[in-house]
Amino acid sequence: MSLPTAATPSATPLQAGEARQLLKVATESLLGHFAEICEGAVIVDRQARIVWMNERYPKRLGVADPAAAIGQPVESILPNSLMREVVDTGRPIMLDIMDFGEESFVVVRLPLRDKGGTVIGGIGLMLLDDARSLAPLVSRFNRLKLDYADSQRRLAEARRAKYTLSSIIGASAACLAFKQQARRAARTRAPVLIQGETGTGKELLAQAIHNASLRADKPFVAVNIAAIPETLLESEFFGTAPGAFTGAERKGREGKFKLADGGTLFLDEIGDMSAALQAKLLRVLQEGEFEALGSNRLEPVDVRLVAATSRDLQAEVEAGRFRTDLYYRLNVVTLSIPPLRERLSDLPPLCEHMLEALCRKLGLPLRDISAEAVQRLHQHHWPGNIRELQNVLERALMMSDGEILAQADIDAVLPAAKAAAPAPANLSLAEAIAEAERNSIRKALAACAGNKARAAAELGISRTSLYEKIALLGLG
Numbered sequence: 001m002s003l004p005t006a007a008t009p010s011a012t013p014l015q016a017g018e019a020r021q022l023l024k025v026a027t028e029s030l031l032g033h034f035a036e037i038c039e040g041a042v043i044v045d046r047q048a049r050i051v052w053m054n055e056r057y058p059k060r061l062g063v064a065d066p067a068a069a070i071g072q073p074v075e076s077i078l079p080n081s082l083m084r085e086v087v088d089t090g091r092p093i094m095l096d097i098m099d100f101g102e103e104s105f106v107v108v109r110l111p112l113r114d115k116g117g118t119v120i121g122g123i124g125l126m127l128l129d130d131a132r133s134l135a136p137l138v139s140r141f142n143r144l145k146l147d148y149a150d151s152q153r154r155l156a157e158a159r160r161a162k163y164t165l166s167s168i169i170g171a172s173a174a175c176l177a178f179k180q181q182a183r184r185a186a187r188t189r190a191p192v193l194i195q196g197e198t199g200t201g202k203e204l205l206a207q208a209i210h211n212a213s214l215r216a217d218k219p220f221v222a223v224n225i226a227a228i229p230e231t232l233l234e235s236e237f238f239g240t241a242p243g244a245f246t247g248a249e250r251k252g253r254e255g256k257f258k259l260a261d262g263g264t265l266f267l268d269e270i271g272d273m274s275a276a277l278q279a280k281l282l283r284v285l286q287e288g289e290f291e292a293l294g295s296n297r298l299e300p301v302d303v304r305l306v307a308a309t310s311r312d313l314q315a316e317v318e319a320g321r322f323r324t325d326l327y328y329r330l331n332v333v334t335l336s337i338p339p340l341r342e343r344l345s346d347l348p349p350l351c352e353h354m355l356e357a358l359c360r361k362l363g364l365p366l367r368d369i370s371a372e373a374v375q376r377l378h379q380h381h382w383p384g385n386i387r388e389l390q391n392v393l394e395r396a397l398m399m400s401d402g403e404i405l406a407q408a409d410i411d412a413v414l415p416a417a418k419a420a421a422p423a424p425a426n427l428s429l430a431e432a433i434a435e436a437e438r439n440s441i442r443k444a445l446a447a448c449a450g451n452k453a454r455a456a457a458e459l460g461i462s463r464t465s466l467y468e469k470i471a472l473l474g475l476g
Helices: 016-037 056-061 083-089 131-158 173-186 202-211 230-238 275-287 313-318 324-330 344-362 371-378 385-399 407-413 429-447 452-459 463-472
Strands: 040-045 050-053 093-100 103-113 119-128 192-195 220-224 264-268 289-291 298-300 304-309 333-336
Touching: 040 056, 040 083, 083 103, 083 119, 173 202, 173 333, 192 202, 202 220, 202 264, 202 304, 230 275, 230 289, 275 289, 275 324, 313 324, 344 371, 344 385, 371 407, 385 407, 429 452, 429 463, 452 463
Parallel strands: 192 304, 192 333, 220 264, 264 304
Antiparallel strands: 040 050, 040 119, 093 103, 103 119, 289 298
16 A cells, blocks of 8 residues: 655745855855864965964974964975965965975865955865875875876787797798898888788788888887778778767777877778778878868878788779779889798798797697698698698697697698699689689688688688689689
8 A cells, every 4th residue: 555645845946145145154164164174274375474273283283382373484384385386376286295394294285366366375274194094095096007007008019010020931032032122111111012812921021011110119000901890990090089979989089090100000901991981091191191080170190001902903993993093102112922832942931930839829849740741731722821821730730649740630631732733734823823712712611511701711811802702713
């Protein structure tokens, strides 16, 4: 059974006269309240002379004759006082520690102003008579400072390029040639365009160029254009102004150009960029400034651009899918990474390096690989290049118990690695490569029951690249 409720009278609006009276009472009683609850209070005039002290302050300071302190410069009673600075500058000093003899007090100093806003004096309040009372607060503040500094340090490390030119393993003529070109590119400030098949190590080369340049101590920021939805790319590049759109961060968000300022911005799979974003990127490269999403303010930026693509950008330009002017802006220094099948003599050092890194990562004893197993690797076409090689070695390590990876261990994870059949004499090199890619994609799709996402991962390429190859090779 519910109980009857009494009608609630509606609240009457606060009258202007009542508000002014309340404010007057609060103002007049404020000093009295502070004087009661504080360990000490002192008021000085415009010349920083003491005009009033509450009863506690002289006792805390050991002043024998409080009346004699009135009219004296505040420093004569409190040698370490900063009240003169407060009345001279008109700025408060909040939560400070004042030493007096062997004691320390926690104090607040505030300026006093007349109705016209002119500083006519100041008030000092001793909140605590023992600074150690603030130890928990100070400790927490220091912890937060350390955590923030540590976060900033880790973020800076994450944006620092890890690889150098010595990280590129190989001594073949093709490998040595593009490493030498990379050294030359690092000495310039010009944009660099890296071309190579998927899995050849384009980002590794970009990091190596950054670390060999004069910007090595600045940020290295990487963006994979194919991995970010088209609708988010502009804000990812240029950032957003506070409240730029519904759901945007209140403080705004810095984009990759801002984060890379002074350093290197690496744009992977730049061939996947839309025409609209190509135009905006071109403007940044030409003018050296950008505009955040939702902002009307131009911000200068100094970024060295390194772009990479697995597409033939020249063909994309001819097909009208890539801007000619942007292509020539990017194509100042071009580096082509040879595919693994064109430098098979690098397989032994690559395997040695990868096995050591993989054993460390997987917590396994150091393993070696037999000459027969390496020879078997020579027989594979390697459409996924270095990334595919790493995948094969990792799977072989997980499936093998021996101290040395044998040919049988490679056969177990690479059943399709049979001796490459000689291409018909009437096929060009490009046609033979296309046929090999066609066979590899067919087998991957069959092994993954038609699941293109899994097939792309198995081949070591992006899903976008897989769809393109399916269309290009007539497998749709």
